[in-house]
Amino acid sequence: MAGAERALAFHLDRTLGCGQVFHWRREGDAWIGAIGNEPVRVEQRGERLTVTAGAEHVVRDYFALDHPLDEIYASFPRDDAMCAAVEFCHGLRIVRQPAWECLATFITSAMKQVAHIAQISHTLRERYGAEVAPGIFSYPSPARLAALSEADLRECKLGFRAKNLLGAARMVASGEVDLDHAAALGDDEARAELCRLPGVGEKVANCALLFGFGRLAAFPIDVWIERVLRDLYFRRKRNVTARRLREFSASYFGPYGGYAQQYLFHHARLTWSR
DNA sequence: TGGCAGGGGTTGA
DNA sequence: TCAACCCCTGCC
Structure with missing residues (x-):
């Protein structure tokens, strides 16, 4: 069954290297990291994901092997930019990150550029997370971070972001913002709830919704995607407002807009010269 | 080796 | 609409 086989399509390097998650480490052919508190080692073999350490069902859920890629690709608009991105990114999957670590990381x-985001994530994990296997650390809980001072977090090279992360951790740890409750809300209500946290605006909230809450229609617009939209979809049109870009992306890319966004983003970032 | 420009965003005026 | 917030990376 070509369809069933294709639905299993998976590309590990693209999935972990596309800027949706920052703490995985390459070791030879394998990638090593933590899924929550589960230490994991995975490899690509053919089109398949192979788990060499960690619970199989945890890994398969995290890497979203059940996402119907065929159906997702078929839902995309058939324009040149989107087709090129699908060809370039084939097998890339939007993973299911634990909500808090996803939100906090964004x-x-x-x-910040990817290298520095990864560095911050590793420092926070090593200093305040739990060592779940030698050299592998979980992301610190809201309560753990809430007990720190802003100075502690600034030492992790967070700069002005330290205050935001601390404030968000305290609001989540105290229950003032309940991520489980947010997970049960509709997309717009959940986004509004997340935006109550310091350091969380529309872009960060949409990243959290897409990568941490499984809302595959969420469409984060950062500077790269804004360039893509302006260059490829609004060519020769001046004075296109940010609001117009939001409205366009929300309707044009369909129910799996988050996938479309990640494919356009990854394609542009690796192929466009600046 | 050192100096400098610029960067995946949010906030508040 | 725009400056301020911080400081690290990459380039010359």
Whole structure:
């Protein structure tokens, strides 16, 4: 069954290297990291994901092997940019990150490049997470971070983001913002709830919704995606407002807009010269 | 080796 | 609409 086989399509390097998650480490052909508190080692063999350490069902859920890629690709608009992105990114999957670590990581990502976001994530894990296997650390809980001082977090090279992460951790730890409750809300209500946290605006909230809450229609617009939209979809049109870009992306890319966004983003970031 | 520009965002005026 | 917030990376 070509369809069933294709639905299993999976590309580990693209999935972990596309800027949706930052703490995985390459070791030879394998990738090593933690899924929550589960230490995991995975490899690509053919089109398949192979688990060499960690619970199989945890890994398969995290890497979203049940996402219907065929159906997702078929839902995309058939324009040149989208087709090129699908060809370039085939097998890339939006993973299911634990909500808090996803949200917190994107709070620390503001105006940062991938290398630095990864460095911050590793420092926070090593200093305040739990060592779940030799050299592998979980992301610190809201309560753990809430007990720290802003100075502690600034020592992790967070800069002005320290205050935001601390404030968010305290609001989540105290129950003032309940992530489980947010997970039960509709997309717009959940986004509004997340935006109550310091350091969380529309972009960070949409990243959290897409990568941490499984809302596959969420469409984060960062500077790269804004360039893509303006260059490929609004060519020769000046004065296109941010609001217009939001409205366009929400309707044009369909129910799996988050996938479309990640494919356009990854394709552009690796192929466009600046 | 050192100096400098610029960066995946949010906030508040 | 725009400056301020911080400081690390990459490039010259």
